[in-house]
Amino acid sequence: MAEVLVLVDHVDGTVRKTTAELLTIARRIGEPSAVFIGDGFDTAKEALARYGAEKVYRTASPEVTEHLVAPQAELLAQLVERTSPAAVLVPSSLEGKEIAARLAVKTQSGLITDAVDVQAGEGGGIATTQSVFAGSYTVSATVTKGTPIITVKPNSAAPEEVSGAAADEEVDFTPSDAAKGARITSSQPKQATGRPELTEAAIVVSGGRGTAGDFSKVEDFADSLGAAVGASRAAVDAGWYPHTSQVGQTGKQVSPQLYVACGISGAIQHRAGMQTSKTIVAVNKDNEAPIFELVDFGVVGDLFAVLPQATDAITSSKG
């Protein structure tokens, strides 16, 4: 079986859930090989093996890490040439999509972005599924030229653990001068909220215009569940919550186990970011709000009355 290269998404060696998902998907189509760029490999090693990486290509070279994404695309292109993989899987982040696009050009290969499913196809090909136009169409696509380069959306697979160990190899790689055209001059970690990352969270609680700008009840409820907090565009545009928390067509796409929409009407553009959630709950005081067409459970009521009761019930059930 051919290797499947998986670009690792991590923070100082702490591997993000998307990487576990990509390694799980890679096992369906070949032998997963992780590509680890940056510091913290000792921290990452065990997690990469646990999710099925059989091999890890790694580099912490400042030549790669101190520049923007172009050197990473060059490094992947070198590995593609050397290993002739069955596919390259990259997380569907902004950065990941730029790397994938550059890699596709360099290797003269077909590129599929934002896949929500990847499977072994007929005749040795790779079958992907995309959800487009705010989820109103499902598209099946396959790469017909070169090495399939595929970016995969978060929550497209449930990470599966395996037992095993990954062999690792330090890659000898020097980026071209052209790839070093933009340099990182400083980088600040995002202010920690103590909550899980929106696109990775198992539970997301979102607030909309119905909060009237007071997200405290949404946050308290989210914290009782260990959830991430999201927001509708109406709430974000009003300046009530950060843009990075926007869920929807022009925001982030989430697919948690549980999504709770509080004071959100359920516009098509909002649905586009959350309708693949496994269980959807809405709290809305208008029983005709379109969000109720989509939900598994609905509560018709004022969120300022409903959420504190729910928070108290959950907190007291934990003892």
Ligand SMILES: Cc1cc2nc3c(=O)[nH]c(=O)nc-3n(C[C@H](O)[C@H](O)[C@H](O)COP(=O)(O)OP(=O)(O)OC[C@H]3O[C@@H](n4cnc5c(N)ncnc54)[C@H](O)[C@@H]3O)c2cc1C
């Ligand atoms: C090109 C384009 C892209 C867009 N992208 C996005 C996107 O990515 N994400 C997104 O969210 N939107 C997006 N929108 C905007 C979208 O069309 C809606 O305007 C927006 O989602 C509405 O937000 P909302 O549901 O919070 O507000 P509203 O539609 O005003 O709904 C507020 C809801 O709160 C309820 N409510 C009010 N008070 C309470 C209370 N006290 N308790 C309980 N319920 C209460 C009301 O009954 C109502 O249903 C986009 C629009 C366009 C044109």
